[in-house]
Amino acid sequence: GESVGLHLPTLSVQEGDNSIINCAYSNSASDYFIWYKQESGKGPQFIIDIRSNMDKRQGQRVTVLLNKTVKHLSLQIAATQPGDSAVYFCAESLTGNQFYFGTGTSLTVIP
Amino acid sequence: EAGVTQFPSHSVIEKGQTVTLRCDPISGHDNLYWYRRVMGKEIKFLLHFVKESKQDESGMPNNRFLAERTGGTYSTLKVQPAELEDSGVYFCASSLGARQYQETQYFGPGTRLLVL
Numbered sequence: 001g002e003s004v005g006l007h008l009p010t011l012s013v014q015e016g017d018n019s020i021i022n023c024a025y026s027n028s029a030s031d032y033f034i035w036y037k038q039e040s041g042k043g044p045q046f047i048i049d050i051r052s053n054m055d056k057r058q059g060q061r062v063t064v065l066l067n068k069t070v071k072h073l074s075l076q077i078a079a080t081q082p083g084d085s086a087v088y089f090c091a092e093s094l095t096g097n098q099f100y101f102g103t104g105t106s107l108t109v110i111p
Numbered sequence: 112e113a114g115v116t117q118f119p120s121h122s123v124i125e126k127g128q129t130v131t132l133r134c135d136p137i138s139g140h141d142n143l144y145w146y147r148r149v150m151g152k153e154i155k156f157l158l159h160f161v162k163e164s165k166q167d168e169s170g171m172p173n174n175r176f177l178a179e180r181t182g183g184t185y186s187t188l189k190v191q192p193a194e195l196e197d198s199g200v201y202f203c204a205s206s207l208g209a210r211q212y213q214e215t216q217y218f219g220p221g222t223r224l225l226v227l
Contacts, residue, residue: 043218
């Protein structure tokens with residue numbers, strides 16, 4: 001299968017600081033990427049997506065950056081809040097519908 | 112609007128027993144997916160239904176796993192007989208299916224399966 005991995009398994013940030021979560025993917029043919037947030041006891045929740053014809057997309061307090069040259073994806077969270085504490089997964093899509101997920105990064109926000 | 116629901120939320124069974132997991136997708140969603148996350152590892156694709164048809168089952172680990180979606184509504188995933196390595200969290204997701212390109216998949220809360 002394809003390799004989708006996260007550089008750091010855990011990340012701790014102070015409340016109010018910005019967070020950056022990184023993800024590497026191996027298949028240059030992937031053309032759709034999603035970031036999911038998973039809180040304890042819940043399923044992954046969609047945060048933001050980006051298609052390969054873009055290199056940046058912004059949402060509410062979140063920005064996803066895509067660098068196709070080095071096959072790197074990042075999620076930036078501005079002014080991190082305690083409610084942002086969760087495991088974050090990146091996922092890439094190779095075909096029309098099948099997604100490949102990374103192992104996840106656990107984000108802890110320190111009050 | 113109700114999200115994707117899964118039942119049961121937890122299941123503890125002994126090796127060799129049978130377990131059936133259920134997923135109710137968001138109403139009107141044609142696409143239904145099953146995923147599994149084994150402890151500490153990535154979420155892995157199992158299979159994909161479009162309505163009642165299996166579109167892609169390349170991720171099913173072996174023939175002990177059987178997924179059905181009769182009538183194109185809810186889906187079941189049966190594991191028979193269960194083995195220790197089947198333990199993990201089983202997620203179901205659904206998407207609308209109205210577009211040609213990739214769509215956002217909405218996940219259920221998962222079923223936590225423990226095989227002893």
